[in-house]
Amino acid sequence: MGKKIIELKNIYKRFGDFTAIDGINLYINEGEFLTLLGPSGCGKTTTLRIIGGFEQPDEGDVLFEGVRINDVPAHKRPLNTVFQKYALFPHLTVGENVAFGPTIRKISPDIIQKDVKKYLEIVNLEGYEDRDVSTLSGGQQQRVAIARALINKPRVLLLDEPLGALDLKLRKDMQDELKTMHKDVGITFIYVTHDQEEALTLSDTVVVMNNGKILQIGTPVDIYNEPNNAFVAYFIGESNIIHNSRMVKDKLVNIDGVDFNCVDSGFGQNAAVDVVVRPEDVILVPPDKAELKGVVTLVTFKGVHYEIWVEGPTFEWKVHSTIPQNIGDELGITVDPYNIHVMKHEPLEIPSAETAVEV
Amino acid sequence: MSKRRFSFPYLIWMTIFIVVPLFLIFFYAFTDNTSGKTLFTLEHVKAIFQPLYLKVIGRSFYMSLIATLVCFVMGYPAAMILASKDFSQKNTMLILIVLPMWMNFLLRTYSWLSLLENEGLINRFLASIGLGQVQLMYNNFAVILGMVYNFLPFMILPIYSVLVKIDKSVVEAAKDLGANGARVFLRIIFPLSMPGVVSGITMTFMPALSTFVISRLLSGGKITLIGNIIEQQFTITGDWGLGSALSLLLMLLIFISMIFINKYGDESVGAGGLL
Numbered sequence: 001m002g003k004k005i006i007e008l009k010n011i012y013k014r015f016g017d018f019t020a021i022d023g024i025n026l027y028i029n030e031g032e033f034l035t036l037l038g039p040s041g042c043g044k045t046t047t048l049r050i051i052g053g054f055e056q057p058d059e060g061d062v063l064f065e066g067v068r069i070n071d072v073p074a075h076k077r078p079l080n081t082v083f084q085k086y087a088l089f090p091h092l093t094v095g096e097n098v099a100f101g102p103t104i105r106k107i108s109p110d111i112i113q114k115d116v117k118k119y120l121e122i123v124n125l126e127g128y129e130d131r132d133v134s135t136l137s138g139g140q141q142q143r144v145a146i147a148r149a150l151i152n153k154p155r156v157l158l159l160d161e162p163l164g165a166l167d168l169k170l171r172k173d174m175q176d177e178l179k180t181m182h183k184d185v186g187i188t189f190i191y192v193t194h195d196q197e198e199a200l201t202l203s204d205t206v207v208v209m210n211n212g213k214i215l216q217i218g219t220p221v222d223i224y225n226e227p228n229n230a231f232v233a234y235f236i237g238e239s240n241i242i243h244n245s246r247m248v249k250d251k252l253v254n255i256d257g258v259d260f261n262c263v264d265s266g267f268g269q270n271a272a273v274d275v276v277v278r279p280e281d282v283i284l285v286p287p288d289k290a291e292l293k294g295v296v297t298l299v300t301f302k303g304v305h306y307e308i309w310v311e312g313p314t315f316e317w318k319v320h321s322t323i324p325q326n327i328g329d330e331l332g333i334t335v336d337p338y339n340i341h342v343m344k345h346e347p348l349e350i351p352s353a354e355t356a357v358e359v
Numbered sequence: 360m361s362k363r364r365f366s367f368p369y370l371i372w373m374t375i376f377i378v379v380p381l382f383l384i385f386f387y388a389f390t391d392n393t394s395g396k397t398l399f400t401l402e403h404v405k406a407i408f409q410p411l412y413l414k415v416i417g418r419s420f421y422m423s424l425i426a427t428l429v430c431f432v433m434g435y436p437a438a439m440i441l442a443s444k445d446f447s448q449k450n451t452m453l454i455l456i457v458l459p460m461w462m463n464f465l466l467r468t469y470s471w472l473s474l475l476e477n478e479g480l481i482n483r484f485l486a487s488i489g490l491g492q493v494q495l496m497y498n499n500f501a502v503i504l505g506m507v508y509n510f511l512p513f514m515i516l517p518i519y520s521v522l523v524k525i526d527k528s529v530v531e532a533a534k535d536l537g538a539n540g541a542r543v544f545l546r547i548i549f550p551l552s553m554p555g556v557v558s559g560i561t562m563t564f565m566p567a568l569s570t571f572v573i574s575r576l577l578s579g580g581k582i583t584l585i586g587n588i589i590e591q592q593f594t595i596t597g598d599w600g601l602g603s604a605l606s607l608l609l610m611l612l613i614f615i616s617m618i619f620i621n622k623y624g625d626e627s628v629g630a631g632g633l634l
Contacts, residue, residue: 054531074534081535087528091550100546101536152536 004066005030005156005188006051011060013046013212020046021057022212028156028190028205033182035191037199038209039235044192045084045160047209051190052081052158064155080149081158085165086141088133094120094144095129101152119147122181139170146181156188163198175201196236200224208232229343233276240282242315243345245275253342256315258292260335264342272345279320281339284310290332296325387603403604412588412605416612419585422499423567426506427514430563431556433507434514438555441515442522456512468505468576475501475577497579505573506563513562521555522548560620565613585609 006028013021021043028034036044049055050062053074061068069077080101088097095116102112120126123143133141142162149157159178163171179202182189193199199206200220208216208223208231216228227233230241246254250265255275267273287293294310294317301324308319310331317333325331391400440446441453459467474480475495482492495501525548533543571586580587585605592602 052535054534074531075537075539079535081532083528083532085526085528087526087532089529089533089547100533100538104537104542104546148532148536 003030004028005064006190007061007063007066008047008051009061009063011047011050011057011062013043013050013055013057019212021050024060024212024214026207026214026217028188030155030188031186032204033179033189033191033202034205034207035193035199035203036207036209037193037196037235039194042209043212044194044209048081048158048160048190048192051156052079053077078154079156079158080152080154081160082142082145082149082162084160084162086145088141088144088148090133092133093129094125094131094133094136097133097144098148098151100148105152115151116147119151120144122150122184123147124177138166139174142166142174143177146178150181150185150187154187156190159189159191161192161194163195164193171198178202200236208235210235225341227276227341227343229346230274230276233341233343238279238318238320240277240279240315240317242275242277244314245273245342245345247271247273247342251337253340255340256292256312256317256333258313260292260340261337262340262342263338264340267342267344274343274345276341276343277317277335277339279307279318280305281335282310282317282319282321283334283336284308284319284321284323284325285332285334287330287332290334292333293330294333296327296329296331299325299327384603384606387599388607391600400600403600406601407604407608412585415583415588416585416608418582419568420612422503422584423506423564423570426503426510426567427560427564429503429507430511430514431560434511434559435518435556437515438518438522441519442525444527456515459508460512464509465572465576468509468573471501471505471508471577472496475504496577497581499582501577502574502582502584505577506567506570509573510563510567513566514559517558517562518552518555521552525551557620561617564616564620568613568616569609 004027008024008026011021011024012019024043024047026047036047038044046055050057053069053072057070062070064078089100092100098116098119099112102115107115116129117126120128123146125140125143125147128136128140128144133144136144142165145162162178163174166174175198178189182202191199191202200223203220206216206218206220206223207214210231216223216232218226223232223236227236227239230243233239233241242255245256247264247267247270248254248259249269250267251262253260253262253264253273253275255277292312294312296308297311297316298307298309300307302320305320305322306324308321308325310317310319310333312333319333388403389399389401390397391402392398437452437456441449446452472479476482477492477494477496479495481495485491485493529551530543530547533547538546569586571584571590574582574584574587586609589602589605589609592598592605
């Protein structure tokens, strides 16, 4: 991956009493697909708007290839944005919308016409030049918005929850298209979403944000398998977060009253810790095969797997398994050491159900 | 079914106050009963085409066009200021714009008399600082001023209501694509505000074209507009036939103007700006 193309240094942004961005440091490499992920109100869109030039940071610097661009207005930045609600120009046709940027830059009409055709092809809308934008479906409008941005050959494309308004099936198709487009055009993508699955599917790098702060930066695999703290674990995928856990000693952690072998160390003896175990990593065994025992309270068929809730001594475990269980049965619970994620204990600020559950 | 029932009172209203009067105007314009019998005639319509009336119609068009233009030039920036989200005095300004409309139309036109007349406030002020008297009344200036003053809110409000509804993200998208402030205005904001401009022009031009109170009061009867001629036919000369024929002509002219304005408005929206 290339050099740093955009860098945010110690950015703060307040709206009245509300601190939208609380000291962010971040860099984006050239050609990268980076996603800002977090619940609504976490500051991800504000971060994107600061990069795009639509908001000014109260403190801190925005650098483009090492040059400070805080004072460069939006229309002079070599970036283009795909807005959440497409923001197509309703009085112009599809072709005129796509041609808007090049027309402003006084490019010759022949070239514009060729480019419009080319970029409408990239977004699978060949032949739509003369259509009225209001006659297009949501997915088509979104693709016009993407073509309108890409035709300017921006160094960086900013995408603000571009698929948020689309239905599930269309969103999946558009995700694939975006990923292909990113590969084909080789532009840096900065993508904002609250949808963890979308972030994991599309990105090279995921930046998890909450309350205006960056909680973790990493590859999708890192973020999923090695969450830094309970919030990241909570927000990304499903998880069992056991708060009342205790590090007995290095590589031995007490979870739900039972000692488990783990691979983490360095927390100190008898330190209070949070433990995260993914539901698919919990193994159910006959009760005599494990020290930790629980009773099945609920079994739900989810298609690929069963979701099974098992009541342990102090914690109710969520388990994903392809084998169904009977409610009321006693079972043993085991977890492989490398699937136990131990993290420093901190109070969990659970976002509202709406933002956390939305997929 | 139930919707049709609710529309019934409106149908009666429109029949009594719109359809019947219109029919009467047609009736008077095309009939003659000087011989005691009511006969069909084209005399009134022919009478319209006198040089005097055509000249008055021309003058009416000219003055209401100027008044509309002044209203537009003054009203558009005002609407933009009102619609900008940083403007904290928005409600105060809106009330100030609408406030004159709470007063009687005649009263607010009369009040200009006391300002503009030879012994009026403005001339007394000019005299007090050693400048001579200026003829402010009894001319085109005074009549156009009266039109602008009375009809300016009808230009500002429709434009304002369209401007506030323009999606801010559309403006940001234009900036994002490289358009500076002037380009954003010419290519995005102005074309998108055309529906407001069209209805603003309609709502100022129509009453300006048919007014007779403003011209009579502020020109002291020296400047005759088509509205004055029509009024005279009904109140002074009693020639209802000619008055009705002139009214029909005025309606036709307004109708044609509206078609023209609406067509032009639609086209400029479709073409998307000037640059």
